[in-house]
Amino acid sequence: MLKHLFKEITRRPMGVACLAILAALYLGTVFSQFLAPYLPTDQDLSSAYPPPTRIVLEDWRPHVQVYEQVDPAAARYEPGEGETAPIKFFAAGDEYRFWGFIPAQMRLFQVEEPHRIYLLGSDGTGRDVFSRLLYGAQVSLSIGFIGICITMTLGFLVGGIAGYFGGKTDFLAMRLVEFIIAVPSLYLLIALRGALAERFEPEQMYLVIVIILSLIGWAGAARIIRGMALSLRQRPFVLAAEVMGQSSLRILFRHFLPNLASYLLVAATLSIPAYILAEAALSFLGLGIQEPGTSWGLMLQQAQELKVFTLNLWWLLTPGAAIFITVITFNMLGDVLRDIVDPRQQMVKR
Amino acid sequence: MAKPDAKADLTPAGQAVQDKPGHSGDWNSAPALVQVKNLKVYFPVYGGLFRRVRGYMRAVDDVGFSVPEGSTVGLVGESGSGKTTTGRSMVRLVQPTAGEILYRGRDVVGLSKREFFPYRKRMQMIFQDPFNSLNPRMSVEKILTEPLGIHFPRMSADERHMRCARLMEMVGLKPDQLRRYPHEFSGGQRQRIGIARALAVEPEFIICDEPVSALDVSVQATIINLLQDLQEELGLTYLFIAHDLAVVEHISDYVLVMHQGRIVEQASSEVIYSAPQHPYTRQLLEAVPRL
Amino acid sequence: MIKQEGTDNSPESGSDKLLDVRNLCIDFQVHDEVHRAVDKVSFSIAPGEVLAVVGESGSGKSVTGLSLTGLLPPPPGCRVGGEVLYQGRNLLECSPRELRQYRGKQIAYIFQEPGTALNPVFTIGHQIAEAIRLHRPGVKDVKAEIVKALDMVKIHEPERRFEDYPHQLSGGMQQRVMIAMALACNPRLLVADEPTTALDVTIQAQIINLLRELRERLGMSIMLITHNFGIVSGFADRVAVMRQGRILEQKDTSGILKSPEHPYTRALIGCIPVLGRKLHRLPTIESETRQEQEHGQT
Numbered sequence: 047m048l049k050h051l052f053k054e055i056t057r058r059p060m061g062v063a064c065l066a067i068l069a070a071l072y073l074g075t076v077f078s079q080f081l082a083p084y085l086p087t088d089q090d091l092s093s094a095y096p097p098p099t100r101i102v103l104e105d106w107r108p109h110v111q112v113y114e115q116v117d118p119a120a121a122r123y124e125p126g127e128g129e130t131a132p133i134k135f136f137a138a139g140d141e142y143r144f145w146g147f148i149p150a151q152m153r154l155f156q157v158e159e160p161h162r163i164y165l166l167g168s169d170g171t172g173r174d175v176f177s178r179l180l181y182g183a184q185v186s187l188s189i190g191f192i193g194i195c196i197t198m199t200l201g202f203l204v205g206g207i208a209g210y211f212g213g214k215t216d217f218l219a220m221r222l223v224e225f226i227i228a229v230p231s232l233y234l235l236i237a238l239r240g241a242l243a244e245r246f247e248p249e250q251m252y253l254v255i256v257i258i259l260s261l262i263g264w265a266g267a268a269r270i271i272r273g274m275a276l277s278l279r280q281r282p283f284v285l286a287a288e289v290m291g292q293s294s295l296r297i298l299f300r301h302f303l304p305n306l307a308s309y310l311l312v313a314a315t316l317s318i319p320a321y322i323l324a325e326a327a328l329s330f331l332g333l334g335i336q337e338p339g340t341s342w343g344l345m346l347q348q349a350q351e352l353k354v355f356t357l358n359l360w361w362l363l364t365p366g367a368a369i370f371i372t373v374i375t376f377n378m379l380g381d382v383l384r385d386i387v388d389p390r391q392q393m394v395k396r
Numbered sequence: 397m398a399k400p401d402a403k404a405d406l407t408p409a410g411q412a413v414q415d416k417p418g419h420s421g422d423w424n425s426a427p428a429l430v431q432v433k434n435l436k437v438y439f440p441v442y443g444g445l446f447r448r449v450r451g452y453m454r455a456v457d458d459v460g461f462s463v464p465e466g467s468t469v470g471l472v473g474e475s476g477s478g479k480t481t482t483g484r485s486m487v488r489l490v491q492p493t494a495g496e497i498l499y500r501g502r503d504v505v506g507l508s509k510r511e512f513f514p515y516r517k518r519m520q521m522i523f524q525d526p527f528n529s530l531n532p533r534m535s536v537e538k539i540l541t542e543p544l545g546i547h548f549p550r551m552s553a554d555e556r557h558m559r560c561a562r563l564m565e566m567v568g569l570k571p572d573q574l575r576r577y578p579h580e581f582s583g584g585q586r587q588r589i590g591i592a593r594a595l596a597v598e599p600e601f602i603i604c605d606e607p608v609s610a611l612d613v614s615v616q617a618t619i620i621n622l623l624q625d626l627q628e629e630l631g632l633t634y635l636f637i638a639h640d641l642a643v644v645e646h647i648s649d650y651v652l653v654m655h656q657g658r659i660v661e662q663a664s665s666e667v668i669y670s671a672p673q674h675p676y677t678r679q680l681l682e683a684v685p686r687l
Numbered sequence: 688m689i690k691q692e693g694t695d696n697s698p699e700s701g702s703d704k705l706l707d708v709r710n711l712c713i714d715f716q717v718h719d720e721v722h723r724a725v726d727k728v729s730f731s732i733a734p735g736e737v738l739a740v741v742g743e744s745g746s747g748k749s750v751t752g753l754s755l756t757g758l759l760p761p762p763p764g765c766r767v768g769g770e771v772l773y774q775g776r777n778l779l780e781c782s783p784r785e786l787r788q789y790r791g792k793q794i795a796y797i798f799q800e801p802g803t804a805l806n807p808v809f810t811i812g813h814q815i816a817e818a819i820r821l822h823r824p825g826v827k828d829v830k831a832e833i834v835k836a837l838d839m840v841k842i843h844e845p846e847r848r849f850e851d852y853p854h855q856l857s858g859g860m861q862q863r864v865m866i867a868m869a870l871a872c873n874p875r876l877l878v879a880d881e882p883t884t885a886l887d888v889t890i891q892a893q894i895i896n897l898l899r900e901l902r903e904r905l906g907m908s909i910m911l912i913t914h915n916f917g918i919v920s921g922f923a924d925r926v927a928v929m930r931q932g933r934i935l936e937q938k939d940t941s942g943i944l945k946s947p948e949h950p951y952t953r954a955l956i957g958c959i960p961v962l963g964r965k966l967h968r969l970p971t972i973e974s975e976t977r978q979e980q981e982h983g984q985t
Contacts, residue, residue: 281528282523282524282525282528282529283528283529283530283531285484285489285521285523286521286523286529286590286593286594287542288488288489289487289489289516289519289520289521290516290520290542290543290546290547290593290596290597291513291516291517291543291546291547292542292546300531300534300542301531304531304533304534305531305533307533474887474889474890475857475858475887476857582744582745583744612744612914612915613914613915613916613917613955613958613959614743614914614954614955614958614971614972615743616958617958617959617960617969617970617971618971618972620960620969621968621969621971624967624968639887639888639889640888640960641888641962642888642959642960642961642962643960645960645962645963646960646969669962669963670963679889680888680889681962682892683888683891683892683893684888684892684917684962685891685892685895685915685917685918685920685921685959686917686920686921686961686962687916687917687920687944687956687959687961
């Protein structure tokens with residue numbers, strides 16, 4: 047089925063575009079440590095808010111323009127005439143641990159100290175926005191994935207079990223779902239976050255947020271899946287499995303899951319943006335990822351200052367653009383998937 | 397409810413003599429494989445604000461019959477007459493409200509899920525809708541190996557594959573079609589796959605729930621022939637549920653006519669055709685188109 | 688068995704044909720392959736005549752019925768060639784707007800699954816009213832017309848019934864409502880595409896009897912599309928046997944039942960179980976497996 051889906055997606059220009067963008071985003075996330083010239087915490091306090099560095103060609107090799115600070119208060123920089131530094135590709139930089147455990151130094155590109163390269167400028171403490179975007183993507187893009195996995199698993203289990211067993215099980219499961227849907231989720235989030243903040247390290251906060259978001263999110267999915275399971279339950283092939291003595295758990299996973307898979311996939315694709323936006327919103331409110339960590343929402347929070355607008359520091363808003371692109375892409379991919387899945391269901395019917 | 401034994405007068409003079417080999421003689425000379433006694437299936441009807449039980453829908457109301465080993469018993473009735481519910485309650489897709497279902501003399505109604513498990517191997521079911529009775533996401537091989545995995549857990553992968561290929565041949569399909577998916581087959585072929593799935597566990601008794609109603613007449617004939625061939629080859633016993641009396645009369649040794657949850661008439665197929673007693677049976681007979 | 692009232696329905700009298708289909712060809716394009724569903728089919732229906740088109744699924748019989756008033760998907764997915772002359776006018780050359788004048792008003796349809804053809808959220812009265820208002824805008828007392836229509840298809844207590852929703856009716860009742868809707872505009876031709884296949888045998892007989900009566904009362908023509916020779920006898924005047932997009936044989940009903948020329952026709956008739964005829968095996972169509980193979984792949 048996945049093969050079929052993939053083939054159908056690649057037949058549609060929109061699907062190919064969405065897949066390409068997402069592939070680029072996620073590859074960037076996976077290899078962020080290699081792609082980013084600096085660590086997200088690397089500071090250069092000598093210059094605040096430098097603009098994106100211009101890249102010039104000298105002797106057919108790319109060089110970075112060296113800037114001089116003209117007015118520290120207004121964050122004005124002037125390119126120094128004739129002053130450039132060569133960009134070194136696959137050069138060693140500060141040591142880091144690739145994916146957390148492989149010690150490495152190699153980076154895609156570096157500039158000799160004391161010069162620095164800011165592809166998308168830097169913030170008030172001289173941290174490279176481009177590097178921070180890549181590192182922030184690790185949080186912002188994975189939160190949707192992990193969140194949706196938990197949500198859909200819980201939703202499928204509770205909804206599937208409720209729909210399959212019916213009766214009292216169904217009654218209890220659905221009352222639980224209603225209870226969770228009725229809980230004011232933003233308030234719960236803020237309260238839980240506040241209560242738990244003291245007990246967790248900032249890095250663990252990421253997990254806490256994912257878990258809170260998915261524990262709230264599964265209820266809606268469970269309700270829809272329960273409805274689908276109720277109708278699947280009456281389908282003769284499920285009855286046949288029962289007549290042959292198949293166990294309930296196996297019926298759930300062998301007969302229900304594959305037939306709900308297309309729905310789950312579409313729903314998951316369409317709900318990932320919600321998680322990305324929720325993380326961004328929480329971090330923006332100061333309830334999400336904390337310094338020294340980084341995420342797109344947190345970066346946007348730092349771009350709240352009036353200065354960003356008065357001095358036209360547009361590069362600090364790039365996390366917003368990144369969120370925008372990601373969310374739009376996921377939504378469009380979800381639409382493409384739904385188009386593929388829906389007519390097929392009609393075809394199967396007759 | 398009268399037991400079939402009570403109506404032993406089965407071969408009235410001047411009637412077409414049954415010429416099915418293997419079933420000559422009285423339908424009830426063989427011992428009963430399945431006996432249903434006073435079966436009742438009531439569905440609660442909910443109503444009101446608190447979903448209280450307001451009453452009961454008597455889907456099956458005091459039904460009794462017996463199915464002799466190696467024979468085919470037809471169960472006719474219109475939709476809503478309770479015939480499908482009767483069949484389903486025999487394999488526990490529906491829990492009977494009261495009554496007994498004796499399989500080789502043992503009442504299986506009160507058995508626990510575990511105690512009933514061995515009977516799942518003995519009783520199988522074929523469903524009406526060939527478009528819905530196979531999981532669209534499973535290949536034919538997976539569909540056929542599923543029951544094997546449950547009832548023959550020690551079978552090796554090779555043995556399973558061989559058995560699937562054999563089953564395909566038995567129902568008139570090619571073993572090299574095993575890798576295909578249900579949507580690649582026509583209605584008649586899917587019904588054959590459904591039959592193969594039922595046969596996989598080597599059952600004794602098969603409940604055929606309107607197996608041909610959704611098929612073209614021409615395909616209907618081939619499926620009926622297949623069922624009859626399989627019965628001869630494997631010594632199967634059928635409960636054949638249908639709304640078309642002509643089909644039932646053709647395949648069955650003995651016919652039960654069901655109307656509004658009750659069996660209104662039961663007799664051998666010759667008697668049903670030549671001397672119908674109940675007005676409803678007559679109505680059914682008249683409805684059969686004549687060429 | 689059929690009471691032929693008044694008009695002479697012999698198909699030979701060419702001038703008074705209501706519908707004359709000549710060399711109808713229908714091609715479907717699936718991905719890059721062109722599949723011919725109907726191949727040079729010609730038949731005609733006289734006023735008041737019942738023509739049965741009999742064939743197995745995949746023979747192209749339903750597509751033929753749908754093509755008459757342009758109900759098939761537009762090109763390039765589907766191409767229709769040949770001529771469909773309705774009272775001398777070629778419907779295949781009509782614009783969609785002109786076709787809508789014919790559809791419903793002149794040529795009405797009923798389909799296999801009445802349950803899916805009715806909109807579940809409206810009462811049946813509402814749906815019949817819609818059909819009446821659409822095709823006969825002049826009608827003042829719509830309610831009286833609905834009652835008349837329901838009465839015609841023998842639904843008891845039509846005044847009460849028309850407040851019902853489709854799910855409150857049985858399959859046979861739903862099909863009656865479909866017939867009432869189709870007849871609300873006095874069509875000259877009714878295309879009945881497997882009208883009884885989804886129904887119980889008893890209901891099947893009732894619906895066929897109803898259609899027969901209505902045909903006699905209203906003098907309309909019927910094109911009955913079915914896979915079952917059983918419902919043809921005693922109802923159709925003529926039968927056309929279709930297989931793989933072609934008409935194999937076309938004859939009057941009693942003739943075809945008594946002396947079918949084509950072996951396929953013989954097989955189609957033979958495979959129906961007949962009461963009181965105890966055969967060890969039912970005759971089948973020998974090439975059935977091969978044919979099914981082909982269907983399975985399309």
